[in-house]
Amino acid sequence: MSSAASPVLIEVEKVYKRFPLPEGKGEFTVLSQIDLQVRAGEVLALLGRSGSGKSTLLRIMAGLIPPSQGRVLSNGQPLRGPNPDVAMVFQSFALLPWLTVQENVELGLQAQGIPREIRRQKALKAIDLVGLDGFESAYPKELSGGMKQRVGFARAFVLEPKVLFMDEPFSALDVLTAENLRGEIDELWNAQAFPSQSILIVTHNIEEAVFLADRVVILGSNPGRIRGEVRIDLPRPHERTDPRFKSLVDYIYEIMTNPEIAVTGEVALPALAGDKATSPYALPLPHARVGGISGLLELIVEWPQGRAEIADLAERLQLAVDDLLPILDAAVLLGFAEVASGVVQLTEIGQDFANTTILRSKDLFRQQLLARVPVFRSILQTLEEKGSRSMRADFFLDLWDEHFPHAEAERQFATAIDWGRYAELFEYDASEERLYLPEPSESSTAQKPVGLNSRSE
Incomplete structure (x- = not known):
């Protein structure tokens, strides 16, 4: 018509x-x-x-x-x-x-x-x-x-x-x-x-x-x-x-x-330039819980070669695109998966994450956060520079507020808390609304270096 x-x-x-x-x-x-x-x-x-x-x-x-x-x-x-x-x-x-x-x-x-x-x-x-x-x-x-x-x-x-x-x-x-x-x-x-x-x-x-x-x-x-x-x-x-x-x-x-792929021959618009692009707080985190990321990877790893068509995946999970894509985005951001031509393929480290123990999955998650998501390095650097090794949540929310409406800034903060807690990068006291570096303990995960000061650049 x-x-x-x-x-x-x-x-x-x-x-x-x-x-x-x-x-x-x-x-x-x-x-x-x-x-x-x-x-x-x-x-x-x-x-x-x-x-x-x-x-x-x-x-x-x-x-x-x-x-x-x-x-x-x-x-x-x-x-x-x-x-x-x-x-x-x-x-x-x-x-x-x-x-x-x-x-x-x-x-x-x-x-x-x-x-x-x-x-x-x-x-x-x-x-x-x-x-x-x-x-x-x-x-x-x-x-x-x-x-x-x-x-x-x-x-x-x-x-x-x-x-x-x-x-x-x-x-x-x-x-x-x-x-x-x-x-x-x-x-x-x-x-x-x-x-x-x-x-x-x-x-x-x-x-x-x-x-x-x-x-x-x-x-x-x-x-x-x-x-x-x-x-x-x-x-x-x-x-x-x-x-x-x-x-x-x-x-x-x-x-x-694939946000940058051309559509029917039209050139995708370039990313907007400006000072906001230089701030790690301007780079949005996909709103996906760690449990959702882990569950998706554990499902995909069961497919042949750890590879699945996204449309088939959505149909099997009965998930709308708004629910599935943030989880995929998070997996790609963390280096656990690659997406091309409507297919998601687990990387080697993604397959390791999906198959390993809980303790090792935390190690891998922490490793990928620090290597691939700049905002977590920024948060840790801030906490390490404080004598008390802690900082009020408002400080970080204000940084996100510079780039997003307040409701979205709060969602970004909540996602960062979920990921950071799972990786044992920091702790969050909701009653005090304050972030802390974890105290050293005898556990192997707690003894691992967590911040910029202990990593080579």
Whole structure:
């Protein structure tokens, strides 16, 4: 249905979005130089890791928040305020519990001043379209999660928007319910019975994007930027058994696991220059727990040659890309694995880590942290330079705050504490909010050198 000659419904031109850092420490850029078009007759998917600004971009296009720079055109006109050409389905159901299904569906029409009888007719039609006929007088507490989300779709359908925005609409549902609803949405679109001219879906699920979309736009992170797009050149409906479907999924996995790889011939943007790149606190740690890293490596080592296709791994673990990729990133960062062409391969030290004892795994983890993750060398140097061999957590949080919003700085700190504790590099007293160097003990691990002063450079 998609065509380059189709009318442009929404256009994003050179959009940036920045948010201020706390205490006037500058700005955090969430989106950088976004150019995007949504055309009639297409399903467009925005795919990216957490932190790539997918939902922020969606809200800018909906007119819920303004861009810091650039502009959005809707129906050819600059957008100033809420976009009248769109309706949105959120991942949370957001139903008013004191209203019936029909009353919830009529809300948007009521806000537009539509007469009661016309509201009723439109609402009943939308309710029938999503398969909730007979539940018009039910209240949200009587509905399952899948039925509540159907009400959310009906509430959007009744407005007959030019573009339907969907922000991870199936992520709050169980696997079977999500698959059923996803299939029904696809059937409506393929039957040309869908009540909007275009769909824009934000997702972190690669298979979902390939199944539903005609175009998949892939966003990079830190800041969010468009790396390129992949056209889903499959006849509708997109059959998962088609070999081309699997090849597209594998290709996108390869792109998502290699941040600098070019997408469909477009050159990836270079890393941003500046003084922040010189600080170890500016280099983000993947948010993966040590247990998750260890578990993944122990699973991969059982595959032939310690090698697995990432798409097969995700399917076996039933993990969404946002959950799997940080663990893979951490394994690669630590030198335990390598990722290329959609395949993860354990390194020699990664296989050793997966097969060894707990004590030796701690040794290997500590070794790799100090060799490959500069922020841990910085933390240890700070602790070693203190006479008390300790430092308040606020000191390190302030360093992360220079480069990230405060909530993300706290997540970076929490990840560093998890990794550092496992490696026995330092201890953390949560009640005092203070980091300590461990006291020497008779254990072999505690006697090992832990800091810069005892390592050759």
